[in-house]
Amino acid sequence: MPIPALELEAEKAVSPLNGKKNGAVVPTLWKDRFAQRTQRMTSSAIRELLKYTEKPDVISFAGGLPAPEVFPFAEVELATATVLREKAKMALQYSPTEGYLPLRELLVRHMARYGIKVKPANVLITSGSQQGLDLIGKLFVNPGDRILTESPTYLGALQAWAAYQAEYLTVPIDDDGLDVDQLEAQLRGGPKFLYILPNFQNPAGVTLSLERRRRLVELANHYGAPIVEDDPYGQLRYEGEHLPPLVQLDAEMHDCAKGDCDFTGDVLYLSTLSKTLAPGLRIAWVVAPESLIARLVQMKQGADLHTSTFAQMVAHEVAKDGFLDRHVRKIRELYGERRNAMLAALERHFPGEVRWTKPQGGLFLWVTLPEGFDSTDVL
Ligand SMILES: Cc1ncc(COP(=O)(O)O)c(C=O)c1O
DSSP states (O other), rough: OOHHHHHHHHHHHHHHOOOOOOOSSSOHHHHHHHOGGGGGGOOHHHHHHHHHHGTOOOOOOOOOOOGGGSSSSHHHHHHHHHHHHHHHHHHOOOOOOOOOOOHHHHHHHHTTTTTTTGGGGOOOOSSSSHHHEEEEEEEOOOOOOEEEEEEOOOOOHHHHHHHHOOOEEEEEEEEEEEGGGGGHHHHOOOOSEEEOOSSOOEEETOOEEEEEEEHHHHHHTTTTOOEEOSSSSOOOOOOSSOOOOOOHHHHHHHTTTTOOSSSSEEEEEEEEEETHHHHHHHHHHHHHHHHHHHHHHHHHHHSSSOOOOOHHHHHHHTTTTTTTHHHHHHHHHHHHOOOOHHHHHHHHHHOTOEEEEEOSSSSSSOOOOOOOOHHHHHH
């Protein structure tokens, strides 16, 4: 029987922090009317931990918060003025669910440099990758369906899919990412899809090696299981070589490189501007075959009709003409320094029995306490 173990972990982590799992008292008229699917829905432990960031004497490393010092304030200000001056009627109007076409075109060019060759018609703009995950759950997950994830994995995904009553098949990770030797047994459990974070994984910070990427895609193909590749951090690499995304390896494995096709659609790919520009914009995207974009569009229409036209146009105005690449280079430098400072501080201050991962990029590292220590007690 697959167990929603990670979800239980999340639930356990919430209660000591705020005392109440679901907040204040619910009015009598509503209290017995919650849908059954909400029974397993909890606040994310991460969001709860973020409450500590409000305390003035705490420097919190609890969540993947981008550094506000490098938000592109001046560029956003200028872009906002330009959009309002030149395209206000459009920017303040409803717009197509798929997203603002010039932004989708820009993202297609951007992704091509990282090895992903698709057309604007393969891109759906979402209100954060978090919405992309939710829409995927809405489209594919029936109660009891099993999703294969790394353990640990991104809590926000578990939170999104709790609403669709997903179960989980989990595969442990080590310093080279998901342990592919243990993958096959779980693939036999018939997952609906695999949810994989190949680059600087949230929360462990590990990166899936090239050899394991190939093996993972081969095995998924062999078992006929599609993959959801979530990649918010891929561009934030501080050392080592860029590794091809699963979506590219899948195309190569199908001989797409010879020109028959660039994209099989068996791997859905998600990325976001949250970590490279600013999360407050809530601009992210899903890459999928056109047939699935059409279905995801239906799901999105029920949720929010479309991502904010204004935010999309401002994001496009900021990102265009090479600014996104220049900005990514700048934040890579700053974040790389901070990663080094964190690793040096751990080395200096933590006892020898504590272990931690050494991320090559991204925002996370994973500390493992010695046997017998409870991390909640330590917190
Ligand atoms: C792995 C992963 N997926 C998705 C998200 C959500 O990102 P967004 O801000 O685009 O909703 C995050 C945010 O931390 C993340 O770490």
